Every structure is written in structure tokens, then in C-alpha cells.
Amino acid sequence: MTNFLVKTLANAAALAVAIWLVADITLTGDSTGRKALTLILVALVFGLVNIIVKPVVKLLSFPLFVLTLGLFTLVVNALMxxxxxxxxxxLDLSFHVEGFWTAVVGGLIISVVSWAVNLALPDND
Structure with a gap:
């Protein structure tokens, strides 16, 4: 349970940084509380996508990972x-990513920030 909470907070922080840095990744809302709740819900959706869909995509595209020496990870992160x-x-959440290249940049930012936040937050699992 603690690990799930830590991962969700790390995803929320990483998504917040990506929204802040990339103009075409947007999160809209009428108040700060509404934006924070939406950000947590988006982090949950992002976590579920990474748990359920990402392993299947990585397995099916394994030859591309080998061929590109792991750089295909950027494409997979963008697709996620x-x-x-x-x-x-x-789901009627006010989160939007404008295009593929925006998703590539956002995926790179989310990966780096999520890695850094996971280092800083405790992991009791």
C-alpha cells in the first residue's frame, strides 16, 4: 500500500513538472484544489497504464529495444x-497532451522527475 502511494505521488509530481515545463501539456481547472485532485486522478490513470499496458508493449516491441539500444523507450513512454x-x-478529466513530439518531451521529463522523486521518497516494499 505504501509503495502504491509513493508511486502515485511520484507520478503526480512528475506530471506536475511536465505540465509546468511543456506548454502543450495542459491541466485545466477552476481552482487550485480542483487541479490538485485532477492531477492525482491523472497520476492514478498514468500508473494504471504503466502497470497494465506498458509491459505488453515492451514485450511486443522487444526487437526494437534491442535494435535501438534502448532508445525506443522514449517512444513507448510517449505512447503511454x-x-x-x-x-x-x-473519463472527463481535464488533462491533454497536444501531439507526439510533445509527448516525447513530456515522457522524458516524467521519467527523469519520477526517478528523482522515487529516490527521495521512502520505499517500504
Whole structure:
């Protein structure tokens, strides 16, 4: 349970940094509390996408990972961010990623920030 909470907080922090740094990744809301709640819900959706879909995509695209020496990870992260944006649109959450290259930059930022936050937060699992 603690590990799930830590991962969700790390995802929320990473998404917040990506929203702050990249103009075409948007989170709208009428108040700060509403934005914070939406950010937590988006982090949950992003976590579920990474738990359920990402391993399948990585397994099916394993030859591309080997061929590109791991650089295909950027494409997979971008696709997971775009899938999260699409799911948030279907769930009526106000999170949107504008295009593929925006998702690549956002995915890179989210990966780095999530890694740093996971180092800083305790992990009791």
C-alpha cells in the first residue's frame, strides 16, 4: 500500500513538472484544489497504464529495444502519455497532451522527475 502511494505521488509530481515545463501539456481547472485532485486522478490513470499496458508493449516491441539500444523507450513512454491523455479525455478529466513530439518531451521529463522523486521518497516494499 505504501509503495502504491509513493508511486502515485511520484507520478503526480512528475506530471506536475511536465505540465509546468511543456506548454502543450495542459491541466485545466477552476481552482487550485480542483487541479490538485485532477492531477492525482491523472497520476492514478498514468500508473494504471504503466502497470497494465506498458509491459505488453515492451514485450511486443522487444526487437526494437534491442535494435535501438534502448532508445525506443522514449517512444513507448510517449505512447503511454498519449494513451493517458486519451483515457483522461474519456473519463472527463481535464488533462491533454497536444501531439507526439510533445509527448516525447513530456515522457522524458516524467521519467527523469519520477526517478528523482522515487529516490527521495521512502520505499517500504
Amino acid at each position: 502519455l498519449l494513451l493517458t491523455s486519451w483515457l483522461c479525455d474519456k
